[in-house]
Amino acid sequence: xxxxxxxxxxxxxxxxxxxxxxxxxxxxxLPEGAKVTRIAPSPTGFFHIGGLFPATVxxxxxxxxxxxxxxxxxDTDSKREVEGAAGFITTILDYYGxxxxxxxxxxxxxxxxxxxxxxxxxxxxxxxxKKLVAEGRAxxxxxxxxxxDELKTLDKKAEIKxxxxxxxxxxxxxxxxxxxxxxxxxxxxxxxAGHKFALFxxxxxxxxxxxxxxxxxxxxLEIPENDxxxxxxxxxxxxxxxxxxAVDDHLMRTTHVIRxxxxxxSLSKHLMLFRYLGFKPPKYMHIAQLMRLDENGNKKxxxxxxxxxxxxxxxxxxxxVDAVNEYVMTLLNSNYEEWHTQNPDxxxxxxPFSIKKMSVSGCLFDxxxxxxxxxxxxxxxxxxxxxxxxxxxxxxxxxEFYETLQADRGYAESILAIGxxxxxxxxxxxxxxxxxxxxxxxxxxxxSRDDDMPADKDKEDIKTALKKFIDxxxxxxxxxxxxxxxxxxxEQIGYARETKLYKKEPDKYKGHVGDVASFVRxxxxxxxxxxxxxxxxxxxxxxxxxxxxxxxxxxx
RNA sequence: GGCCCGUUGGUCAAGUGGUUAAGACACGGCCCUUUCACGGCUGUAACAGCAGUUCGAGUCUGCUACGGGUCACCA
Numbered sequence: 001x002x003x004x005x006x007x008x009x010x011x012x013x014x015x016x017x018x019x020x021x022x023x024x025x026x027x028x029x030l031p032e033g034a035k036v037t038r039i040a041p042s043p044t045g046f047f048h049i050g051g052l053f054p055a056t057v058x059x060x061x062x063x064x065x066x067x068x069x070x071x072x073x074x075d076t077d078s079k080r081e082v083e084g085a086a087g088f089i090t091t092i093l094d095y096y097g098x099x100x101x102x103x104x105x106x107x108x109x110x111x112x113x114x115x116x117x118x119x120x121x122x123x124x125x126x127x128x129x130k131k132l133v134a135e136g137r138a139x140x141x142x143x144x145x146x147x148x149d150e151l152k153t154l155d156k157k158a159e160i161k162x163x164x165x166x167x168x169x170x171x172x173x174x175x176x177x178x179x180x181x182x183x184x185x186x187x188x189x190x191x192x193a194g195h196k197f198a199l200f201x202x203x204x205x206x207x208x209x210x211x212x213x214x215x216x217x218x219x220x221l222e223i224p225e226n227d228x229x230x231x232x233x234x235x236x237x238x239x240x241x242x243x244x245x246a247v248d249d250h251l252m253r254t255t256h257v258i259r260x261x262x263x264x265x266s267l268s269k270h271l272m273l274f275r276y277l278g279f280k281p282p283k284y285m286h287i288a289q290l291m292r293l294d295e296n297g298n299k300k301x302x303x304x305x306x307x308x309x310x311x312x313x314x315x316x317x318x319x320x321v322d323a324v325n326e327y328v329m330t331l332l333n334s335n336y337e338e339w340h341t342q343n344p345d346x347x348x349x350x351x352p353f354s355i356k357k358m359s360v361s362g363c364l365f366d367x368x369x370x371x372x373x374x375x376x377x378x379x380x381x382x383x384x385x386x387x388x389x390x391x392x393x394x395x396x397x398x399x400e401f402y403e404t405l406q407a408d409r410g411y412a413e414s415i416l417a418i419g420x421x422x423x424x425x426x427x428x429x430x431x432x433x434x435x436x437x438x439x440x441x442x443x444x445x446x447x448s449r450d451d452d453m454p455a456d457k458d459k460e461d462i463k464t465a466l467k468k469f470i471d472x473x474x475x476x477x478x479x480x481x482x483x484x485x486x487x488x489x490x491e492q493i494g495y496a497r498e499t500k501l502y503k504k505e506p507d508k509y510k511g512h513v514g515d516v517a518s519f520v521r522x523x524x525x526x527x528x529x530x531x532x533x534x535x536x537x538x539x540x541x542x543x544x545x546x547x548x549x550x551x552x553x554x555x556x
Numbered sequence: 557g558g559c560c561c562g563u564u565g566g567u568c569a570a571g572u573g574g575u576u577a578a579g580a581c582a583c584g585g586c587c588c589u590u591u592c593a594c595g596g597c598u599g600u601a602a603c604a605g606c607a608g609u610u611c612g613a614g615u616c617u618g619c620u621a622c623g624g625g626u627c628a629c630c631a
Binding site: 223 | 563579580582589591594623624628
């Protein structure tokens with residue numbers, strides 16, 4: 001068969017040659033060792049939390065080596081495409097601090113290796129498709145519209161897996177061999193009839209033979225050669241992931257392909273395509289998937305439907321960007337935490353990220369750990385930073401609270417400053433949403449009396465103590481002087497002025513200073529627990545302190 | 557079912573032939589403490605199993621088991 005003629009019949013409009021493209025997209029001139037990485041999401045309007053892992057690796061590797069990190073949109077599956085999704089992706093990744101050097105941006109493409117959206121690269125794919133046909137390595141398969149419709153409905157049912165694996169494999173093999181047989185005349189008449197064709201690459205592998213590949217995280221792999229014909233172009237002329245991956249990553253000069261390990265089974269196909277196309281394959285890193293626990297306690301791939309699968313959810317739940325990024329980093333490089341405690345003042349980006357420290361197996365997403373990381377992150381922030389964080393969150397998630405905070409920034413910051421900044425800062429917040437319940441009693445609109453005075457204490461004693469507290473209060477007292485007065489009050493109502501005294505001889509007293517402090521706390525904050533009382537009262541001011549205590553006395 | 561990948565405490569994990577098998581989270585206890593939040597000390601808890609190589613194996617090899625992934629004109 002005259003393959004060149006076939007190629008011309010199939011792709012009459014393609015005049016550009018692979019050499020032209022090589023010239024247009026030359027090797028990048030980058031420093032020695034610079035890595036070119038990319039993330040290539042589908043525009044589904046959804047960015048998976050698991051996707052943050054490869055994305056972070058890509059970003060770190062590229063920027064740590066003086067290379068290029070770019071964004072390519074893989075919109076080759078029109079069925080799944082969502083309007084405006086590309087913009088959503090750039091926005092969320094930018095929010096998480098993943099900044100691209102090149103690729104699709106809000107203001108169009110940036111960089112010399114574009115277009116960076118696959119649907120705009122169809123002409124490019126066809127150049128290589130034609131080349132493969134001309135070389136006898138690819139062939140068309142014609143289908144009528146009805147057959148295509150049938151395929152599409154089958155697609156949707158692809159999740160329903162067959163039980164007859166062996167029979168299926170046999171049938172598929174037969175079908176494949178049959179597809180490869182056709183004559184030039186048949187092609188001519190199909191084309192004349194206006195039928196569309198998909199393009200398949202002929203597999204030349206023997207699955208009994210293994211090829212050795214080095215994966216940068218998995219190590220040396222032995223995978224069987226590919227013996228399944230690979231779909232290059234779908235009937236609509238759009239490439240499959242496999243073909244687009246080979247063409248794009250070569251032309252865009254990607255040095256390191258970093259992706260989830262679900263791609264491992266098709267690596268053999270990809271290597272075959274790179275060989276057919278005469279491209280040097282990139283280095284591969286297949287990173288372990290993020291897992292979740294299913295109802296039976298087994299690990300499962302963290303899929304789209306699962307809670308917390310959408311990266312956007314973490315913003316909504318009130319996790320700070322830093323917390324999520326730190327958590328991701330602790331999972332990616334297990335020595336990160338150690339480094340961070342040793343270098344508390346350094347930025348996350350100063351950490352020497354290492355491929356060698358990456359885990360080979362998938363890990364469970366651990367919310368407890370995320371919360372712990374998050375508490376540490378927030379505890380190191382200044383009151384102003386916390387204020388900004390909470391406001392950013394509340395603005396969309398709790399507008400009323402946002403308005404409350406905005407009304408008096410200084411007041412809010414003074415609350416947030418309690419117990420902050422020292423060597424042992426408070427760690428009250430894992431998420432921004434924790435802030436409101438923590439500080440709500442400082443605001444009259446949110447103040448409520450949740451906890452009652454201890455039932456085992458005499459009401460008159462409580463009243464007396466509270467009255468004395470109001471009378472003795474002097475805003476010029478320092479913390480020690482203030483507390484001394486509280487001790488005096490305790491003594492006056494027959495309570496021990498030291499907790500230790502009470503513990504030694506509990507029968508001698510009705511209670512201790514701690515109890516008195518508790519009366520005051522409950523009267524003022526409405527709860528048994530609060531940040532440092534002395535600070536609380538200072539912020540609240542004498543006036544409101546007095547009002548609340550008086551109100552509390554009246555309730556007794 | 558075929559193929560591929562994996563398996564150290566509940567979770568994340570150090571560990572590259574000789575260790576009392578780190579550390580972090582979670583959980584328990586004690587201490588500190590006017591509550592809370594910290595902090596300090598401390599405890600429970602692990603090399604999936606079986607063979608083999610070796611003077612010696614969590615580390616190397618093989619098998620088994622278990623878990624995961626994948627087998628689309630989806631990515």
